[in-house]
Amino acid sequence: MSDFIDSLPLFPVSLDLENFDYFVNKEVFKEELAKRDDEFCCGLIKQYARRIQTMEKELLALEDIEDGKIIITIKKSDLYLCCFAGFANLKWDIYRIAQGVPSMRIRSLLKQLVLYAFPQRPEFIKLSEIEIFNAVAALPSSEFTEDNLFVAWFYARWILHLDRTSRFPSITVKQTVSNPTLHVDQVLLMAEQHGLCVQT
Numbered sequence: 001m002s003d004f005i006d007s008l009p010l011f012p013v014s015l016d017l018e019n020f021d022y023f024v025n026k027e028v029f030k031e032e033l034a035k036r037d038d039e040f041c042c043g044l045i046k047q048y049a050r051r052i053q054t055m056e057k058e059l060l061a062l063e064d065i066e067d068g069k070i071i072i073t074i075k076k077s078d079l080y081l082c083c084f085a086g087f088a089n090l091k092w093d094i095y096r097i098a099q100g101v102p103s104m105r106i107r108s109l110l111k112q113l114v115l116y117a118f119p120q121r122p123e124f125i126k127l128s129e130i131e132i133f134n135a136v137a138a139l140p141s142s143e144f145t146e147d148n149l150f151v152a153w154f155y156a157r158w159i160l161h162l163d164r165t166s167r168f169p170s171i172t173v174k175q176t177v178s179n180p181t182l183h184v185d186q187v188l189l190m191a192e193q194h195g196l197c198v199q200t
Contacts, residue, residue: 029082033089042100045086048079049105055079080116083109092154094161103162110155117151118143133159 033041055076062068087109090096097106107129114132115124120143124132136152144152 029085033085038090038096038100041086041089042097045083045097045101045109046105048082048086049101049109052076052079052083052108080109080112084113094154094157098161098165103166106158110158113151114155117148129159 033044055072058072059069059076062072087097111124111129111132114136115122118124118136118139121135121139124135127135133156136155
């Protein structure tokens with residue numbers, strides 16, 4: 001993680017700062033991950049993933065402000081590293097990760113991990129998950145290193161995990177609240193997103 005991130009101004013990003021100190025101070029972040037449980041680690045992964053989503057919206061709003069885009073891009077890259085540090089702290093155990101992180105979050109994070117591991121393949125950004133899987137499988141062995149081979153293996157494990165745990169049979173989800181005013185039920189929404197993730 002970049003040491004100079006502490007000195008970067010927060011503007012124009014306005015975010016929940018609940019665990020911001022774990023983000024800017026890598027030593028504190030490492031210590032917190034080491035002494036906390038899976039629930040805390042997954043909570044941080046989800047929080048940082050939400051911040052990444054917020055920053056992507058900020059980038060779209062800053063079409064003509066190059067300095068602002070550079071700052072946000074650097075912070076976004078560091079947030080991805082924080083998420084991947086969370087995966088590593090969970091020993092890259094897809095079952096432990098999936099217990100606490102929604103499948104759509106895992107999906108977007110793993111796609112970015114593949115893009116980091118194969119920087120010579122920017123076309124992957126436009127592909128769906130199964131297309132990425134097939135494209136990586138078709139790569140010549142000369143393009144694989146120890147690091148990106150691990151990423152390809154982990155990505156394949158996640159896809160197989162989705163198939164094994166959700167497609168056969170599909171998970172039945174029940175409404176969690178009485179809903180006469182038609183408020184969005186987050187459990188049903190997450191189930192729908194998970195279903196889309198499995199189908200694609």
